[in-house]
Amino acid sequence: MGGEQARRVGTVETHADAERPEAPVDMAHLARYTLGDAALEREVLELFCTQSVTYLEQLRAATSHKDWCHAAHSLKGSARAVGAWRMARAAEYIEALREDIPPEVRAAQIGELETSLQEATAFVANLVGDRGP
Numbered sequence: 340m341g342g343e344q345a346r347r348v349g350t351v352e353t354h355a356d357a358e359r360p361e362a363p364v365d366m367a368h369l370a371r372y373t374l375g376d377a378a379l380e381r382e383v384l385e386l387f388c389t390q391s392v393t394y395l396e397q398l399r400a401a402t403s404h405k406d407w408c409h410a411a412h413s414l415k416g417s418a419r420a421v422g423a424w425r426m427a428r429a430a431e432y433i434e435a436l437r438e439d440i441p442p443e444v445r446a447a448q449i450g451e452l453e454t455s456l457q458e459a460t461a462f463v464a465n466l467v468g469d470r471g472p
Contacts, residue, residue: 362462363426369421388460392456407445411433426456
């Protein structure tokens with residue numbers, strides 16, 4: 340209990356917070372690394388969107404378990420870096436799949452990952468559009 344309480348110092352979680360849907364990108368998390376620099380945030384998010392599509396294509400094209408895990412690991416790291424938590428969890432799950440998982444199961448997991456990427460990309464496009472050039 341003491342450790343749990345120590346981890347909660349400085350944060351107050353309300354019932355309303357627990358019911359609030361998770362944003363596709365945790366901007367508070369990203370701001371810690373960019374020191375709130377909006378131009379840097381935009382650049383990092385645009386790079387994240389571009390690279391994530393490339394990694395997703397690599398995941399789809401993977402012909403070995405090693406290639407599969409490498410692409411999933413890259414997606415997981417990119418997502419965690421910007422605070423795209425749903426996408427990071429999907430990539431983490433995919434990375435941990437055993438080699439003998441049927442192709443239809445892999446395809447379903449890629450679909451979930453792609454959905455989370457589309458949500459993050461739409462969020463970023465909206466954010467970038469709101470901030471202007």
